[in-house]
Amino acid sequence: MSKYWNDKVKEIEPYVPGEQPKDKQYIKLNTNENPYPPSKKVMEAMKNAVNDDLKLYPDPTCSDFTLEIAKYYNLDSNEIFVGNGSDEVLAFAFMAFFSKDKKILFPDISYSFYIVYAQLLNLDYELVKLDDNFNIPLEELKKQNGGVIIPNPNAPTGKYVDIESLRDLVEANKDSVVIIDEAYIDFGGESMVKFIKDYDNLLVIQTLSKSRSLAGLRVGFALGHKDLIEGLNRIKNSINSYTLDRVALAGATEAMKDNEHFEEITKKIIDTRETTMKSLEKLGFNVLESKANFVFASHNKVSGKLLYERLKDNGVLVRYFNKDRIDNFLRITIGTDEEMDILIEKLELILSQN
Amino acid sequence: MSKYWNDKVKEIEPYVPGEQPKDKQYIKLNTNENPYPPSKKVMEAMKNAVNDDLKLYPDPTCSDFTLEIAKYYNLDSNEIFVGNGSDEVLAFAFMAFFSKDKKILFPDISYSFYIVYAQLLNLDYELVKLDDNFNIPLEELKKQNGGVIIPNPNAPTGKYVDIESLRDLVEANKDSVVIIDEAYIDFGGESMVKFIKDYDNLLVIQTLSKSRSLAGLRVGFALGHKDLIEGLNRIKNSINSYTLDRVALAGATEAMKDNEHFEEITKKIIDTRETTMKSLEKLGFNVLESKANFVFASHNKVSGKLLYERLKDNGVLVRYFNKDRIDNFLRITIGTDEEMDILIEKLELILSQN
Numbered sequence: 001m002s003k004y005w006n007d008k009v010k011e012i013e014p015y016v017p018g019e020q021p022k023d024k025q026y027i028k029l030n031t032n033e034n035p036y037p038p039s040k041k042v043m044e045a046m047k048n049a050v051n052d053d054l055k056l057y058p059d060p061t062c063s064d065f066t067l068e069i070a071k072y073y074n075l076d077s078n079e080i081f082v083g084n085g086s087d088e089v090l091a092f093a094f095m096a097f098f099s100k101d102k103k104i105l106f107p108d109i110s111y112s113f114y115i116v117y118a119q120l121l122n123l124d125y126e127l128v129k130l131d132d133n134f135n136i137p138l139e140e141l142k143k144q145n146g147g148v149i150i151p152n153p154n155a156p157t158g159k160y161v162d163i164e165s166l167r168d169l170v171e172a173n174k175d176s177v178v179i180i181d182e183a184y185i186d187f188g189g190e191s192m193v194k195f196i197k198d199y200d201n202l203l204v205i206q207t208l209s210k211s212r213s214l215a216g217l218r219v220g221f222a223l224g225h226k227d228l229i230e231g232l233n234r235i236k237n238s239i240n241s242y243t244l245d246r247v248a249l250a251g252a253t254e255a256m257k258d259n260e261h262f263e264e265i266t267k268k269i270i271d272t273r274e275t276t277m278k279s280l281e282k283l284g285f286n287v288l289e290s291k292a293n294f295v296f297a298s299h300n301k302v303s304g305k306l307l308y309e310r311l312k313d314n315g316v317l318v319r320y321f322n323k324d325r326i327d328n329f330l331r332i333t334i335g336t337d338e339e340m341d342i343l344i345e346k347l348e349l350i351l352s353q354n
Numbered sequence: 355m356s357k358y359w360n361d362k363v364k365e366i367e368p369y370v371p372g373e374q375p376k377d378k379q380y381i382k383l384n385t386n387e388n389p390y391p392p393s394k395k396v397m398e399a400m401k402n403a404v405n406d407d408l409k410l411y412p413d414p415t416c417s418d419f420t421l422e423i424a425k426y427y428n429l430d431s432n433e434i435f436v437g438n439g440s441d442e443v444l445a446f447a448f449m450a451f452f453s454k455d456k457k458i459l460f461p462d463i464s465y466s467f468y469i470v471y472a473q474l475l476n477l478d479y480e481l482v483k484l485d486d487n488f489n490i491p492l493e494e495l496k497k498q499n500g501g502v503i504i505p506n507p508n509a510p511t512g513k514y515v516d517i518e519s520l521r522d523l524v525e526a527n528k529d530s531v532v533i534i535d536e537a538y539i540d541f542g543g544e545s546m547v548k549f550i551k552d553y554d555n556l557l558v559i560q561t562l563s564k565s566r567s568l569a570g571l572r573v574g575f576a577l578g579h580k581d582l583i584e585g586l587n588r589i590k591n592s593i594n595s596y597t598l599d600r601v602a603l604a605g606a607t608e609a610m611k612d613n614e615h616f617e618e619i620t621k622k623i624i625d626t627r628e629t630t631m632k633s634l635e636k637l638g639f640n641v642l643e644s645k646a647n648f649v650f651a652s653h654n655k656v657s658g659k660l661l662y663e664r665l666k667d668n669g670v671l672v673r674y675f676n677k678d679r680i681d682n683f684l685r686i687t688i689g690t691d692e693e694m695d696i697l698i699e700k701l702e703l704i705l706s707q708n
Contacts, residue, residue, distance in 0.1 A: 002581030013590030227356030237368030
């Protein structure tokens with residue numbers, strides 16, 4: 001604490017990312033990273049971008065990258081905004097489309113950064129309670145509001161909402177922006193991108209961190225009506241004109257081209273997820289249906305907290321949230337088959353001891 | 355304009371970076387980029403960082419990079435904050451240390467992003483008028499305020515204030531944070547870093563974009579009392595936990611080590627600046643004394659606007675500000691000797707025709 005902090009800095013509770021302990025090598029199943037390396041073509045493009053031109057500013061409009069996304073999703077370039085990770089894109093969207101005097105709505109159990117943005121920006125918000133099966137009560141998101149945001153699939157539950165239901169939600173909220181945070185959409189869900197030409201209040205946010213194996217590169221993007229995109233650009237250009245560096249832009253551009261690699265690793269993760277769910281169920285876990293690269297599971301005998309701690313002792317990191325309603329669950333990232341075999345083996349051991 | 359923009363997005367006037375026309379190859383003397391390539395060691399470190407680990411998040415604490423800055427400046431790691439370009443660091447500092455109800459002070463002619471940050475954050479501000487010789491009236495920055503920010507050397511004038519005078523300013527402002535924006539300090543000025551252990555209200559901001567030839571990498575940092583740094587981290591962690599990617603971190607860390615390269619290119623730029631100033635003066639320019647990698651000059655016969663336009667026609671880009679008091683000036687980045695010879699040659703031609 002410093003007397004020079006303003007009131008906001010004193011009062012905010014910043015987001016806490018998943019732990020990254022350095023004491024030993026862990027099997028990291030705690031931050032939803034992809035277990036497979038990025039595309040070789042992406043890495044080649046990045047290495048080529050490490051050249052004398054680094055002395056020059058990058059393209060502030062990120063036009064090459066934007067064009068590749070446009071091609072991939074059959075959109076126009078002015079319907080695309082890119083940023084330094086989808087967290088930055090989300091923050092800018094909160095800054096651009098939500099207002100102090102109008103309550104925004106999001107699920108009580110969802111990405112924990114939303115509440116941090118709302119607090120930072122003094123936004124009034126209401127947490128809409130998931131039902132007992134962790135479903136999002138979509139009808140409640142149709143009441144008067146100043147904006148709606150939901151992850152699809154939801155995090156940390158992994159549960160997916162079909163896009164026709166979400167379309168109804170966008171349709172019912174003509175006076176506010178509905179943000180669908182699709183960080184995990186590529187692991188079995190269908191994107192809302194197909195409705196972007198139909199609605200001027202729909203903003204879809206995606207990332208290269210998960211399905212494109214590029215968490216280390218910090219690239220995310222938003223897709224929406226050109227006026228929404230212009231709003232995001234106005235915020236960006238009031239904070240930092242050049243949010244993506246030359247090497248990241250080169251890698252990101254190539255990542256949107258190499259779909260063969262992307263489809264291959266995504267399929268593997270989906271297959272491993274299905275096997276893992278079955279193995280967990282055999283061990284006495286209740287595993288929520290997941291369309292993400294993680295599963296959310298609680299055990300019928302041993303507490304989530306204990307399992308988390310004992311797994312850590314055994315060299316396996318998973319994510320545990322010490323939070324009402326989900327404090328008995330573990331969020332487990334889907335790794336390689338070999339990593340998941342070790343997870344199951346360690347869990348068998350731990351369960352036999354408790 | 356969209357009905358979904360909030361009032362702030364409607365009213366802000368975003369920053370406009372220097373133009374980057376793609377119609378032909380220009381000699382780019384308009385965005386204060388370094389004309390020399392970055393260190394080969396930096397590029398090697400970056401290429402090595404392009405590997406399978408890109409699938410993993412970067413270190414959110416940026417500890418290796420922070421440690422190198424600490425070594426270079428003889429500071430502790432907790433006195434250092436790093437970000438995605440010094441623009442982002444500046445924005446976070448405005449968010450952390452300035453408050454709505456207290457007027458912040460900065461020169462009327464200085465980095466034009468400050469006013470954008472103030473508007474974005476609803477901060478009350480007062481532009482303190484430079485004197486007729488473009489000196490900053492330091493006494494006026496000692497009156498009651500909620501914060502002070504000045505670039506040293508100033509941009510776009512290039513004028514430098516000695517650090518003892520700035521120390522007095524910090525000393526006189528014990529109730530508010532004084533930010534010294536040292537983007538251009540390495541081209542002949544002395545850094546305020548040496549006073550960081552003495553004052554808990556001094557924040558020094560630097561960048562790798564200029565003297566380290568890494569505008570394309572987007573890396574900046576702040577140096578100050580550990581409580582100020584903690585305030586910046588609280589803001590960062592309420593917006594984006596991972597602002598620097600793995601490759602940028604590797605390059606930035608190496609950049610703080612390779613001081614031989616840095617000193618060599620910096621000396622060349624200073625030498626070229628002195629030669630360029632003399633050549634411009636011979637052509638009838640009034641050139642302000644500069645300790646930056648650019649000069650600010652007006653001609654005694656031909657208008658700044660015309661010179662800017664005719665130089666552009668002749669393949670040389672310089673920066674022109676259509677703004678009261680400086681609308682007869684050109685801000686000219688110091689390039690290589692060869693580039694400056696062409697500039698002078700083109701100016702001779704243009705002056706002979708006007």
